[in-house]
Amino acid sequence: MTDVIEIHKLTKIYSSSFGKKNIHALIDLSLNVRAGTIFGLLGPNGAGKTTLVKILLGITFPTSGWTKIFNTAISDYTIKKRIGYLPENHKYPPYLTGEEVMIFFGKLSGIKKPELRQKIKELLELVKLEKWKRTKVKAYSKGMMQRLGLAQALLNEPELIFLDEPTDGVDPIGRKEIRDILLALKSKGKTIFLNSHLLSEVELITDRVGILNKGRLIREGTVKELTERKEEYLITFDPDSTLMSIEDLINGFNLTKISELVYSLKVADITELNRLIDMIRKKEVMIKEIIQQKNTLEDIFISLIKEAEGEVK
Amino acid sequence: MRNVFIMSLFTFREALVRKVFIFFLGISAFILIGLAAAFSLIDTEAITQFANPEGKDKMIREIISSLQLIIVTPLAGLCLLLSIFASSSFIPNMLEKGNIDLLLSKPVSRTQLMLGKYFGGILVVFVNIAFLVVGVWSIISLKFSYWEFNFLFLIVIITFTFAVLYALIVFFGITTRSSIPGMMIAYLIYLVLSPVLLLGKDKIHLLTESEIIRTLIKGLYYIVPKTSELMGSISLSLVMKAEINEFRPIISSFIFLIVIMIYSGYLFNKKNF
Numbered sequence: 001m002t003d004v005i006e007i008h009k010l011t012k013i014y015s016s017s018f019g020k021k022n023i024h025a026l027i028d029l030s031l032n033v034r035a036g037t038i039f040g041l042l043g044p045n046g047a048g049k050t051t052l053v054k055i056l057l058g059i060t061f062p063t064s065g066w067t068k069i070f071n072t073a074i075s076d077y078t079i080k081k082r083i084g085y086l087p088e089n090h091k092y093p094p095y096l097t098g099e100e101v102m103i104f105f106g107k108l109s110g111i112k113k114p115e116l117r118q119k120i121k122e123l124l125e126l127v128k129l130e131k132w133k134r135t136k137v138k139a140y141s142k143g144m145m146q147r148l149g150l151a152q153a154l155l156n157e158p159e160l161i162f163l164d165e166p167t168d169g170v171d172p173i174g175r176k177e178i179r180d181i182l183l184a185l186k187s188k189g190k191t192i193f194l195n196s197h198l199l200s201e202v203e204l205i206t207d208r209v210g211i212l213n214k215g216r217l218i219r220e221g222t223v224k225e226l227t228e229r230k231e232e233y234l235i236t237f238d239p240d241s242t243l244m245s246i247e248d249l250i251n252g253f254n255l256t257k258i259s260e261l262v263y264s265l266k267v268a269d270i271t272e273l274n275r276l277i278d279m280i281r282k283k284e285v286m287i288k289e290i291i292q293q294k295n296t297l298e299d300i301f302i303s304l305i306k307e308a309e310g311e312v313k
Numbered sequence: 314m315r316n317v318f319i320m321s322l323f324t325f326r327e328a329l330v331r332k333v334f335i336f337f338l339g340i341s342a343f344i345l346i347g348l349a350a351a352f353s354l355i356d357t358e359a360i361t362q363f364a365n366p367e368g369k370d371k372m373i374r375e376i377i378s379s380l381q382l383i384i385v386t387p388l389a390g391l392c393l394l395l396s397i398f399a400s401s402s403f404i405p406n407m408l409e410k411g412n413i414d415l416l417l418s419k420p421v422s423r424t425q426l427m428l429g430k431y432f433g434g435i436l437v438v439f440v441n442i443a444f445l446v447v448g449v450w451s452i453i454s455l456k457f458s459y460w461e462f463n464f465l466f467l468i469v470i471i472t473f474t475f476a477v478l479y480a481l482i483v484f485f486g487i488t489t490r491s492s493i494p495g496m497m498i499a500y501l502i503y504l505v506l507s508p509v510l511l512l513g514k515d516k517i518h519l520l521t522e523s524e525i526i527r528t529l530i531k532g533l534y535y536i537v538p539k540t541s542e543l544m545g546s547i548s549l550s551l552v553m554k555a556e557i558n559e560f561r562p563i564i565s566s567f568i569f570l571i572v573i574m575i576y577s578g579y580l581f582n583k584k585n586f
Contacts, residue, residue, distance in 0.1 A: 077422050
């Protein structure tokens with residue numbers, strides 16, 4: 001798989017008046033995003049998520065470092081024909097209807113008229129705004145604006161889509177629908193770069209996740225890599241097993257009783273786990289299930305941010 | 314070019330939403346109706362009967378041109394004042410967070426965005442002025458059955474005057490992201506600086522002995538766009554004689570426009586949003 005986004009040692013410093021206080025929005029950030037995946041960028045407010053997307057799109061310029069999209073520098077604005085973007089808190093001219101907004105951005109994206117009409121119809125149906133297409137956007141709710149934003153981001157059938165808080169203000173059913181749209185896009189081979197602070201949502205759809213704090217990328221990996229606790233397992237025994245036999249095993253292992261038949265096990269590696277299983281089976285104790293313990297993305301996110309804050313202090 | 318055209322059309326659409334442009338179109342329409350009604354009561358033969366036959370044509374031409382100028386000049390001035398007010402927010406609106414991000418994410422260059430907004434603003438004023446000038450010209454020409462096309466040059470010269478001032482509005486819109494500074498500077502030039510400098514460059518020797526002040530006034534005169542001359546002597550000479558007696562105000566104002574637009578484009582291309 002090729003890298004659609006390449007970011008190399010990216011630094012962005014915002015200078016305040018007279019240069020008295022500089023804000024380091026991004027510090028030495030390097031990251032690659034592969035084609036056909038959903039990448040989730042997480043971070044607390046002010047972490048630099050939006051700045052990163054803006055630099056990738058050429059809306060803001062980096063202080064140092066470089067970025068490439070489709071192996072091309074973003075200074076070549078024609079590359080944006082292959083990109084879709086839904087910004088956070090996007091604004092449309094309030095005097096335009098939903099359909100006119102789509103026409104405007106469709107034309108700017110270089111889509112020809114007959115194709116544009118058809119595309120607008122399809123997309124407004126997809127985001128369930130067909131009924132509201134002739135209503136001025138000033139009458140739209142936040143959720144409707146997000147849906148319209150998503151539709152305009154998909155107008156040019158982009159290969160790469162940047163979404164900044166796409167489900168912000170959308171109700172739970174709408175969120176599920178947006179998630180389904182994103183997964184459908186992924187199945188068509190599109191690459192999605194998702195900025196969000198809704199961790200549970202990111203966990204559900206992303207392939208890889210990056211955690212950004214104070215301009216630094218503090219962790220990057222698959223959701224599985226980030227959330228699994230490698231050496232922790234939960235073992236549930238069969239109710240027919242004799243408790244005495246289980247208690248006997250505790251001595252040699254780091255086994256903690258959680259409930260009558262459930263034990264938590266910490267092992268150094270997989271060999272130790274298998275040694276324990278062998279011993280249990282030798283004593284003819286029945287194992288019902290062994291589950292590797294997992295953190296939620298939220299647990300990991302909070303602990304990493306706290307860890308990073310501690311390091312900063 | 315296509316992107317500039319699309320941006321211009323949507324800027325025109327934005328302008329139509331603003332009540333100021335509609336207000337001016339309304340005033341123009343009202344005046345045209347009033348003018349048509351008033352002229353239906355005037356007997357043109359009675360006006361021209363005292364002219365000797367050889368000079369009749371010349372007299373009619375002068376009456377027509379003067380009438381047209383008397384009606385259009387104050388209205389064109391009003392149109393410029395209203396246009397400056399209404400168009401000063403085009404650029405700041407475009408640069409609003411959430412709006413500019415979307416525009417810059419499309420396959421459009423920053424220069425195209427800026428030029429689209431610029432030409433869109435000019436297009437609005439052109440339509441407004443053309444409606445007024447063509448309306449007045451048609452009514453008077455019909456009445457006198459005399460068609461003098463010089464008067465239509467006024468559309469070009471008034472639109473050009475606005476284009477020069479609007480370049481400044483674009484510049485201040487980009488640098489400050491606010492509509493107020495550009496609007497104030499445009500008004501300052503149009504209402505104060507240009508007429509004062511025009512008067513001052515010839516009369517300054519009566520006011521001061523200081524060579525520095527004289528040079529300063531003359532220097533400023535050459536730098537500041539010459540809207541007073543464009544709307545005054547140049548318009549008059551175009552309408553009355555179909556010729557331009559002095560090109561310097563046009564050329565220097567055009568150079569001012571180009572320099573300001575190039576610098577605005579440079580700044581816009583470097584700006585972080």
